[in-house]
Amino acid sequence: MTSSVFETITPDAFAYLDRVASTDPGRSYKLRMLDELAIRAGETVLDLGCGPGTDLAALADAVTGTGTVIGVDHDRASADAATDRTAGRGNVTVRLGDIHELPLPDDSADRARTD
Template sequence: MTSSMFETSAPDAFGYLDRVAATDLGRSYKKQMLDELAVRPGETVADLGCGPGTDLGTLAEAVTATGEVIGVDHDPAAVDVAGDRTAGRSNVTVRVGDIHELPLPDRSVDRARTDRVLQHVADPVRALREVRRVLRPGGRLVMAEPDWGTLTVDHPDSGLSRAYTRYVTDEAVRNARVGSQLARLATDAGFAVPGVIPLTPVFRDARAADRILGLERTARRAVDAGCFTGEAARRWLDHLTDGPFLAAVTFYIVVAEPQDA
């Protein structure tokens, strides 16, 4: 089942985040997130689930020296890396914290962002309520999440691609459909939702898609989970390697603002 085209082992987690950010897709949607965040100089911005600090520098430039950027992540190793990367920026602090119980005072933040974080958390609504707690009146939250149920990988045997997507949504990702659920969940958490922006990147190059989607790595896990046979996974991957390639998934950027209590 191994192909020289596809990755067979998972990349370093921090390197993967940096890799996605460096793609045309990553640069495009992150810029759109920043535009929707509408940061002003002097504001306080929280990057919740900041990882290794991939976006902290951009946010620091947006708030200028008069503002503050706070990165929060549950992983101490990520916080250490993010702290090292931003050591020369006096307007950035990074701390360990759980998005369900943020280490921030009530109404202390003007802007907040989550980038592909809520698909992994234990309780998205509880996390959103916590973000609402720390936002000031007039504040804004911008979220970006995929809906993995929309994942399409073209193949002559469409049943194989459906089985692959089912594995991703049912087994591989905790909150796999959260992208299309965000507007409702944010409303349940006490937000108004003035904007929902769907983005559907289309991949025509199998190798480029694999660097983001992990096609072979995920197919191997699907075999281990009993969602694919080894022979079916081989047939699926062989066509992706040799045939015309097309894959797509819809990604949502959602703007939320706390409603008055």
């Protein structure tokens, strides 16, 4: 017996994350995350372990052009993908770094998220 529930080939990690985020439960989770963060225009938001930047655009929209979003990931390929995906957004920066030793000064963010 075969099942179509499981992947038969290991999927590309970035494509997999994008696909999960685009499902009904994924979208519901993302909306809830934004609601729970209660982000206001002009704030600075950290996305810790931002991966390929799946959530950076939504966070950038929430802080508006007057705020800042900083994505941090330890994986060079993820940080590069996130940088490429947000290239047109002047209020988003992506940094390569360890979330246990953030490449940021203390008290430099209003909100932070990770999952």
